[in-house]
Amino acid sequence: MKAASALDYRELARRRLPRFLFDYIDGGSFAEVTLRRNVQDLEQVALRQRVLRDVSNVELSTELFGQTFAMPVALGPVGFSGMCARRGEVKAARAAETANIPFCLSTTAVCPIEEVMAGVTRPFWFQLYMIRDRVFMRDLMARSRELGCTTLIFTVDASVGAARYRDIRSGLSGAAGLRPAIGRIWQAMQRPAWAWDVGVRGRPHTLGNVAPVLAGKHRLEDCFAWIGANLEPGISWKDLDFIRSEWKGPLVIKGVLDVEDAREAVKLGADGLVVSNHGGRQLDGVPSTAQALPLIADAVGEDLTLLVDGGVRSGLDVVRMLALGAKCVLLGRAWAFALAGEGERGVERLLKLVEAEMRSALALAGVSSVAEIDRRVLAGR
Known part of the structure; x- marks a missing residue:
C-alpha cells in the first residue's frame, strides 16, 4: 500500500503497530467526543474559492521566534513516538530538518535529547x-x-491523567502485573516486523530524558507509573514564573483553550501559546481547537504568536487553521502514523504531501502567500 494522504498512513500504522501502541496514538479520553469534534469542526471550515488571480508563485515560508522555516507547519511533541519506529524521534527530527520545519521533542520521548541532537x-x-x-x-x-x-514548549493541560479506555482495554495502562504484559507480548507477536525492528533492535524502551530518575527501570509499567506519580496537580499560574525565570529563550504555553487562560499567558510573558485540547486526550467534551482558536486570536493574537494543533490531517486543514488565526500548525498523530508506516521516509513524504496540499489550497483560494491568509479567505466573510 502506497500512502497518498495522511489517512493512508493511519491505515498503514494500524497494520504495522501492535494494538496497544496504535490505540495509544489513535485514541482519546472517555467517549472520545473531543477527538471526533476536532476533526469534524475543522472539516466544516469553508474557504472562499477565488478565480483569475495570479497564483503562479505561492510562497509558504514563515518566520517563528526569529527563525525562517519552509512552511508554517511543525512536528509537535508526541510521547513514546520512538516506539513507532526504531529510534523514531531521531528519524522524525531528521525528516523535519530535511523539510526545514521545526521539530519538538517530548519529555516522554524514547530517545533522549542527546541522541536526537546527535542525529541532526x-x-x-x-x-x-x-x-x-x-x-x-x-x-x-x-x-x-x-x-x-531553541524554544521551550511548556504543556499545561496534563496536570492529572485522564481516563483513556482504549489504553486500559489494550493492556497498556490500568492494572499492572503479568497478564497485561503477556497481552502486550502477544499483540507484538502479531506484528513480527515491528517486534524485530523496534521491539528487539530498538531497545532500550525507556523514557530517555527521565532515565536518570527511573533508577534503571525500563518496563512500560515503570515509565507510566513515573509519569502518573510525578505530574503536578497543584500547578497554578504563579508556578510558571519558575519556568520563565529558568528559561531565557522563546517560551510557548501549550494546552490553552480558554480566552481567560490565554490572557494569563500574556501576563506571564510567554512568547507564544498552542491552542490545544491535547488531541482530545484529556478533558472530553471540551470545544474543538477550530472552535476555540478564533476567540483566542481575537483576544491575544496581537500580543503573542499563536500555534494550534488538533484534528489536522492535511495541508488543506493547515490552511483552515491559518485562516482561523494561527501562525503555525503542529502535526501530531499524522506524523506518528507516517513514522510507523514508513519510518523517516514516511515522515518526509507526509510533509511533501502537506506542502503540495497547501500550495494547491492557497492557489485555488486565490492566495499567493501564507502572509496573506486571514479570515477574509473564509467563506461568508
Whole structure:
C-alpha cells in the first residue's frame, strides 16, 4: 500500500503497530467526543474559492521566534513516538530538518535529547511538563538549553491523567502485573516486523530524558507509573514564573483553550501559546481547537504568536487553521502514523504531501502567500 494522504498512513500504522501502541496514538479520553469534534469542526471550515488571480508563485515560508522555516507547519511533541519506529524521534527530527520545519521533542520521548541532537545538524524545540521535582525540571531545562534546544514548549493541560479506555482495554495502562504484559507480548507477536525492528533492535524502551530518575527501570509499567506519580496537580499560574525565570529563550504555553487562560499567558510573558485540547486526550467534551482558536486570536493574537494543533490531517486543514488565526500548525498523530508506516521516509513524504496540499489550497483560494491568509479567505466573510 502506497500512502497518498495522511489517512493512508493511519491505515498503514494500524497494520504495522501492535494494538496497544496504535490505540495509544489513535485514541482519546472517555467517549472520545473531543477527538471526533476536532476533526469534524475543522472539516466544516469553508474557504472562499477565488478565480483569475495570479497564483503562479505561492510562497509558504514563515518566520517563528526569529527563525525562517519552509512552511508554517511543525512536528509537535508526541510521547513514546520512538516506539513507532526504531529510534523514531531521531528519524522524525531528521525528516523535519530535511523539510526545514521545526521539530519538538517530548519529555516522554524514547530517545533522549542527546541522541536526537546527535542525529541532526540544526537545533530543535523541547517540550516539558510541570513535574513535582523542581530540581529535575531545572536540570532538564538546563540540559536542553546547553545541548542547543531553541524554544521551550511548556504543556499545561496534563496536570492529572485522564481516563483513556482504549489504553486500559489494550493492556497498556490500568492494572499492572503479568497478564497485561503477556497481552502486550502477544499483540507484538502479531506484528513480527515491528517486534524485530523496534521491539528487539530498538531497545532500550525507556523514557530517555527521565532515565536518570527511573533508577534503571525500563518496563512500560515503570515509565507510566513515573509519569502518573510525578505530574503536578497543584500547578497554578504563579508556578510558571519558575519556568520563565529558568528559561531565557522563546517560551510557548501549550494546552490553552480558554480566552481567560490565554490572557494569563500574556501576563506571564510567554512568547507564544498552542491552542490545544491535547488531541482530545484529556478533558472530553471540551470545544474543538477550530472552535476555540478564533476567540483566542481575537483576544491575544496581537500580543503573542499563536500555534494550534488538533484534528489536522492535511495541508488543506493547515490552511483552515491559518485562516482561523494561527501562525503555525503542529502535526501530531499524522506524523506518528507516517513514522510507523514508513519510518523517516514516511515522515518526509507526509510533509511533501502537506506542502503540495497547501500550495494547491492557497492557489485555488486565490492566495499567493501564507502572509496573506486571514479570515477574509473564509467563506461568508
